[in-house]
Amino acid sequence: MKRELLLLCILCIGFALFAGCTDQKTATDELKIGVVASMTGPASTTGKDIWQSAVLAAEEINADGGVYVADLGKKVPIRLIQGDDESTREGGMKAVSRLITQDNVDLLVGGFSSAVVSAHQSIVAENKVPYIIGGGSSSAVSRRTDIDTSYMFFHRPNTEDSAEIIVLFIDRVMRPDINQKFGFSENRPLRLAVLYQDTSYGTGQRNAVHDYIKKYNLNITVVSEASFNMGESDFRTALTSIKSANPDAVYTVTFLNELIPLVQQGRRDVGMNTIFFAIEPNDDPDFYRGVGTYGEYMMIQSRFSPYAAPKETRDAHTAFVKNFEKRWGGFPGMMGVVTYETVYAGAEAVENAGSIDKAAIRDALDKLEIPEMIEVMKNGKIAFSEEFRESKFELYMAQLIWDQGAGETRPVIVWPDSLKEAGFILPDWYRPGQD
Amino acid sequence: MAGVDVVLQVLIWGLYAGCIYILLATGLNLIFGVMKVVNFAHGELLMLGAYITFTFYALSGWNPYVLLGASVPLLIIVGIIIERLCFRPILGTGKLNEIFISIGLIYIVQNAAAIVWTDEWRIIHSPYERITISVFGVNMPLDYLIIIITTALILIGLHLFLRRTRIGKAMRATSQNRNGAMLMGINVERMDMLSFGIGAGFAGAAGTLWVVSGQVFNPYMGSIPAIKAFAIVILGGLGSIPGAIIGGLVYGIAENFAIFTLGGAWKDAISFIILILVLIVRPTGLFGESAE
Numbered sequence: 001m002k003r004e005l006l007l008l009c010i011l012c013i014g015f016a017l018f019a020g021c022t023d024q025k026t027a028t029d030e031l032k033i034g035v036v037a038s039m040t041g042p043a044s045t046t047g048k049d050i051w052q053s054a055v056l057a058a059e060e061i062n063a064d065g066g067v068y069v070a071d072l073g074k075k076v077p078i079r080l081i082q083g084d085d086e087s088t089r090e091g092g093m094k095a096v097s098r099l100i101t102q103d104n105v106d107l108l109v110g111g112f113s114s115a116v117v118s119a120h121q122s123i124v125a126e127n128k129v130p131y132i133i134g135g136g137s138s139s140a141v142s143r144r145t146d147i148d149t150s151y152m153f154f155h156r157p158n159t160e161d162s163a164e165i166i167v168l169f170i171d172r173v174m175r176p177d178i179n180q181k182f183g184f185s186e187n188r189p190l191r192l193a194v195l196y197q198d199t200s201y202g203t204g205q206r207n208a209v210h211d212y213i214k215k216y217n218l219n220i221t222v223v224s225e226a227s228f229n230m231g232e233s234d235f236r237t238a239l240t241s242i243k244s245a246n247p248d249a250v251y252t253v254t255f256l257n258e259l260i261p262l263v264q265q266g267r268r269d270v271g272m273n274t275i276f277f278a279i280e281p282n283d284d285p286d287f288y289r290g291v292g293t294y295g296e297y298m299m300i301q302s303r304f305s306p307y308a309a310p311k312e313t314r315d316a317h318t319a320f321v322k323n324f325e326k327r328w329g330g331f332p333g334m335m336g337v338v339t340y341e342t343v344y345a346g347a348e349a350v351e352n353a354g355s356i357d358k359a360a361i362r363d364a365l366d367k368l369e370i371p372e373m374i375e376v377m378k379n380g381k382i383a384f385s386e387e388f389r390e391s392k393f394e395l396y397m398a399q400l401i402w403d404q405g406a407g408e409t410r411p412v413i414v415w416p417d418s419l420k421e422a423g424f425i426l427p428d429w430y431r432p433g434q435d
Numbered sequence: 436m437a438g439v440d441v442v443l444q445v446l447i448w449g450l451y452a453g454c455i456y457i458l459l460a461t462g463l464n465l466i467f468g469v470m471k472v473v474n475f476a477h478g479e480l481l482m483l484g485a486y487i488t489f490t491f492y493a494l495s496g497w498n499p500y501v502l503l504g505a506s507v508p509l510l511i512i513v514g515i516i517i518e519r520l521c522f523r524p525i526l527g528t529g530k531l532n533e534i535f536i537s538i539g540l541i542y543i544v545q546n547a548a549a550i551v552w553t554d555e556w557r558i559i560h561s562p563y564e565r566i567t568i569s570v571f572g573v574n575m576p577l578d579y580l581i582i583i584i585t586t587a588l589i590l591i592g593l594h595l596f597l598r599r600t601r602i603g604k605a606m607r608a609t610s611q612n613r614n615g616a617m618l619m620g621i622n623v624e625r626m627d628m629l630s631f632g633i634g635a636g637f638a639g640a641a642g643t644l645w646v647v648s649g650q651v652f653n654p655y656m657g658s659i660p661a662i663k664a665f666a667i668v669i670l671g672g673l674g675s676i677p678g679a680i681i682g683g684l685v686y687g688i689a690e691n692f693a694i695f696t697l698g699g700a701w702k703d704a705i706s707f708i709i710l711i712l713v714l715i716v717r718p719t720g721l722f723g724e725s726a727e
Contacts, residue, residue: 228699
């Protein structure tokens, strides 16, 4: 009896091992892409968006047969592997280590917060795995020199790009409008206040505002600056301080959860009849729903909006939104669309490399040049710059106009002229600052 | 805006922030005073209060202030359940057990809330959000005045309950001397259950007031207010209700003046600077008793 039992056990273990061997695909049967996303923790809404968009792209590519790898002489499917960074630096390091050393991914995509990305960059650098990063907007992440970033590619506007567009809009459009409407001298400088998140992302934006004012010799004076801790929800005192400096406009560097209370408290509680400027990651359906009427006439920078699309990519925008909703039953955010594009860019790079060798994929990404997909790109192409491997976006400025039918504000593109849908409006309630 | 007006305005923002802190810290102190248990998951009770208000508001469209009548009783029940299932079995078995139980509760409650309500940021709008009144020449949203008055009424209610009712007196007796209270025939386990329930109810009230003031919330929003509440409890003195009230006000006002004078990065730091200074001068906290 004992001998039979032992034999049965050995057979079971043998079958299990055999089954394991046959189930496991060999490395060349698939393209393994690790998706670094905050699936848990405070940034989990964005993390889910990243993951779901990556899945959508992979399913579309796989439905078309997969990614052709010349070395193998066949198309291989994409297999996505999730790496939850838990919205923390430590979580990101753990997730990326696992994706690289245990899952042996061929390519990494994703990454959101600059702080989280910067923490796991050294692991990517040491292991030389190609990584297309859709977040980590701080230039301190893409332009660092303490590690080898040659395997990292950045498909997002950096803090400088973002600041440049806003200060140029303020100087070229808003300042002349104010001076004309209120009978000020043409040379009156615009009084700008900056309210920024006290992180490398926020301080990077603040510094970039100063740098571009200086670089272009813009007629803008920064009259007040205030910072706040990441995740803050009470801005009343900071806004009271800013209001006392009499600004013409307030440039905010926030995440979505910070922007909604900031604008509400500024307009409602502190009584600021001014124009708030928001940077691009905030263009999200939740923002329009949350900010309500207080968002009316404020300015938002964007590259992918839920409710506005430049004519250049309108069809692709509509198709992506429709497919996303069909697959996941919701609306994709900006990090979603960028991840969707990075999966396609990664697949294209593998096809161009003709191999899943990591160095070959890296070289192919270096030379990558594909037509813009959903977000409008400079020169109509997704390509990475030579120096810091950053793609260049055509950012635009939209103004929020009340939509009676929707019961919310909706963005209308007002700048640059090439994408413009309507002119910028200074509302009747607007009051300029006083010298 | 003249300088004095700005200072008054900042003082008003500080008073409002102080109200939320007071409610949280008072609840926490009530639990500690009676049970000598440190509940690190107290911020999650605030979050539950916010979501209960949100849910009832979405379903009924009622005035969110009225929904204090839903969030407070429901949180009292939640508190009682937590006390019975989680803390009572390990009471007296060592502080480490209490700490790990409450840390575990943080994750369980956060994840459960994320499953039920998703982890998107939420916000609701008070019916009075557009009404502003003038206080000493400074604009003040009506909502803030209501929040300050509501907090004061809740604290008066607690004071009367603890001083005038038989159960309140029994609770105080248990807080002062647990063994003595037992010998006098007080059912101290019932007092534990009640104090945890009332403490959780206070967190529920703080959650409702958080929501009606126009703050955003998600399942992870409770951690930072809870840390502040702990600091306030230590500052005011462990187990001291007046200490929690004074500590909450001091923190609310100090934080806002720190933002105004030193910048937003100092908001959290100033709380702990005050705490360290007070503990150096008075290690038992402002109102703490040396025996504790």
